[in-house]
Structures are given as C-alpha cells and as structure tokens.
Amino acid sequence: MNLINPDIRYLKDIEGVVYDKKWLKTAPNIELYYMYRGLDRRGDLRYDITVMPSQMLGIEFVKTKGHYHPKQYGELYIVLEGQAIYLMQKVDKDNNVVDVYAIEAKKGDYIIVPKGYGHITINPSQESLKMANWVCDGFKSDYSLIEEKGGAAYFYTLNGWIKNENYDNVPDLRFEAPEKKEPEDLSFLN
Template identity: 55%
Template sequence: MEIRKKPEIRFLNDMKRVVYDQEWLKKTANFEIYYMYRGIKTKGELRYDITEIKTKMLGKEFPKTKGHEHLKTFQEVYKVLKGKAIFLFQKYRNKTIEDVYAVRAKIGAIVIVPPYYGHITINASKEELKIANWISKKCKNSYNLFEKRQGACYYYTRSGWIKNKNYKKVPKLRFKKSLKKMPKNLDFLAPH
C-alpha cells in the first residue's frame, strides 16, 4: 500500500524524556526515529494508521515509540507489516505497576492493546519496522507517565532488558504470544 499522507515525525528531541541512555543523549544531534501516518483510512468509528520505526539505536537502547496510555478503556489492534517488533505493555494503577508483559511479533502477527495498559513498540531488528493499527477516532493518548518516569518500566537494550529505576516496584517481565489472525469484528475498539 502506497501511503499518500504526510507523516507526523517523532524526532530524538521529542523523545528526550523517555530515553534510557541520557549520557549518549547529551552528545547526540537530533534525528528522525519514527513516522506516524494517521487516518490512512477509516471504517465507521475506527481509524487506520501506519507507523514506521527506523533502525538507528538510541545509544544502548533499541529504537522505540515514545509510549502512551489510552484515556478511558480504549483498546487498539496492531499488525506487523515489516520487520520484527516487541510490544511492551504495562498496567499502572494506584501509583504502582501492577502488571507488565511483552509480545514478540513478526510479519503478519496481530497484537491487541488491552484496556488500562500503557504501551510502547520497539524495533528489535536491523531493518525498518512497519506496523499498522486500528483504533477508535475518539481515543485520546496521555504521554505523562512515560515522560515523568523517563520511559516504560523496562528498557530493551543491547544487553537485554533493564528495569527502569524511576518506578518504585516493577514486576518480573513476562511474555505472551501474538495472535495469528485479525479479529473479524473490531467493534470492541469503539466503546459506547
């Protein structure tokens, strides 16, 4: 699919508050990390987006999205179109991380963001990552927690997973499998 929309570009300067390697950040010039093409198509209350995450490392850390939480109970469905992704999900309630898990996903894999989980997407390979998502047009995102705590509760680095010390208590990271097929009915993405 050829994308004819102009992307919203996320630069390193936009990500300063969520990068693990702050020493590297001080010495590095601004560059493009990922592109977001929003509203490529719509279906009723839903919007279809594509995100392309480049391969340039963020110091010791693999390239990633900034991370956000959905306001209210909105869910989201992702499909990997190119490359290999790791989706990290964290449930933050009562000033603590109640749950955290990751999903490794290859081309064709489907991943659902459950209600009340913040999430980031990590490009875990040496090729550009391209993912598509369906989400409600009414969904609003909050980046506050990720900016306040300098990212998600785990960072994925060349040395593996590292706990983010800006969170008081972080459960052990567990892994779940992706889905093989897109749900036939996406009505659950547009709560009434």
C-alpha cells in the same frame, strides 16, 4: 491514502524517555519514526501506519515514545514488515505498575493493546519496522505517566531488559504470544 506528509517523531520529542542519557547529551536530533494517520476508516475506527527505521538510541533499541490508553479504548496493531516488541503495562489508581509484559512479533502478527494499558513499540532488528493500527478516532494518547517516570517500566538494550528505576515495585517481565489472525470483532477498540 496520504503517504506523503507523515507526522515525524524526532529524538527531542522522546528524549525524556531514553535510557542512555550519556549518549543523549551529544546525539543529533534524528528522525525516529513516521506516522501516517487516517489512511482508512471503518465507522469510528481509524487506520494508521507507522514506519520505524532500524537504529540505536545509544545502547537502547529505537522505540516509540509510549502512551497510555483511556480505560474505554483498546488498540489493534498489525506488523506489516520487520519485527517488533510491544511492551504493555498497567497501573493501579496510585500509578504503581501491576502488570507488565512483552509480545515479540513479526510480519503478519496481530497485537491487542488492552483497554487501560500503556505501551511502547520497539524495533529490535536491523531492518525497518512497518506496522499498522486500528484505533477509535476519538482516542487521545496519554503520555504523561510515561514521561513522568522517564520511560516505560523496562528498557530494551544491547544488554537485554533493564528495569526502570523510577518505578517502585515493578513486576517481573513476562512474555505473551501475538495473535496470528485479525479478531473478527473489533468492538473492543471503542
């Protein structure tokens, strides 16, 4: 396991998807989260760990940049420490959001990212979030649509959920429960 040299995501790396633009103008280029990739393998599946300290991006809770999954790949997350909100969204062929939901999770919960969905992870707590994921090693994240729209369909802030005005006709946000145990069959990941 390589827990020494993480990939570090800085504020400048996600500035285009941050809600609080006024805060962003004077914010230092802080470290947001740390990604430790390829810590274990199961066939063509890769195990990663991400650590996201608690902090605020102005009035918005710290989050990952967000990305979409190619239609053939899913992903499985496990919360190891802390709390998380996983925001999932799916678009149609014209890039209109057709489904958006959030899963609130805590230590021991499992979250399935369906094939073809985009997602971001939010740390809504005052403690560090440590999460692991299983994903196909050949998987490549697609950041383009979330970057183009300035974030996901919703932002999670001190004032609650705020709809991203850069999207047209966003469905109401719904909530789903996390899984309480790891799926026995991980074939949905590839």
